[in-house]
Amino acid sequence: MITRKEWEKTRDRTVEILERAGIFLTPGERDGIEVADFGLGDLAHTGLQLVVYVNTERYCAKELVLFPRQTCPEHKHPPVGGDPGKMETFRCLWGNVYLYVPGEPTENPHCKPPEGREKFYTVFHEIALSPGKQHTIPPDTLHWFQAGPEEAVVSEFSSTSTDESDVFTDPEIKRITKIEPKKGGEIGG
């Protein structure tokens, strides 16, 4: 859980990073920025900031914002009902992002998993994304990603997003579908 004050500070920083990358949000979008700490209470190391532009029953588009060295932890999007699982394309807009997927572990990778959570990271084939580079992840495929030493912005184009069905390797992680300020000054994480 993060406090409203922390959420507001994180939102302002996220808006600033997006504007530097040429992305402008409506006031409603600014207030709807999702701050995910994945329940670990260590946003600086394991966390992600998201703006959902559109999520229909057919497609979804988001911007993902990462602070320096912040990690989106290892997870996959399994089949749900008749759906084969979410398929997604990450396109780097700003900064550098390192994406890890199944395959030959990369020698001398640019990133390490967050300290203390190493055992919940199992895929180490690195794909380096700089502005203009993109990579598509098939459904039901483990992946995690981390920003380089600077902030990063990644556009995500995908099939329908159903965060609540994501499967994380780390059993302590809880991904809440929508993280927005709640009444009483507390925010889901």
Next chain:
Amino acid sequence: MITRKEWEKTRDRTVEILERAGIFLTPGERDGIEVADFGLGDLAHTGLQLVVYVNTERYCAKELVLFPRQTCPEHKHPPVGGDPGKMETFRCLWGNVYLYVPGEPTENPHCKPPEGREKFYTVFHEIALSPGKQHTIPPDTLHWFQAGPEEAVVSEFSSTSTDESDVFTDPEIKRITKIEPKKGGEIGG
């Protein structure tokens, strides 16, 4: 049809506009920029420049670039086979774009259809898009759009794109699926 020289000039201008908007392309994407004159041979007035980031059987993402006052002519995306027709979200990234859809005709609209083709424009409800504003168009719904007095960049998030099934109101229009330089210096339009 446009010549290779015209295509190269248009490509360079498109790349420049995208870079100003913070969008960087790989060399392969630059060479794959689609220049659509819709077969009318009047690109400055009826035309569109496109970069397709990804087009899978589940979703599609593109950047659309418009020169000042350039118009993407009226069309719709009808059902194809088991598909209900393409659904798309336009999000303005740079400049101003005016989108026209069915509904009450807007008084004093910002745009007029291209001269000489007026009779092939039938929907006049205006949606003004500036950076950060977006609008979603349901399948099988007529629409056209025009840039304001400046260049414009629009991100398009959608279900799978099958340009060859688009239906244009103007019977002279021919939308070729992929317009890229062909051998011999001639390019499809």
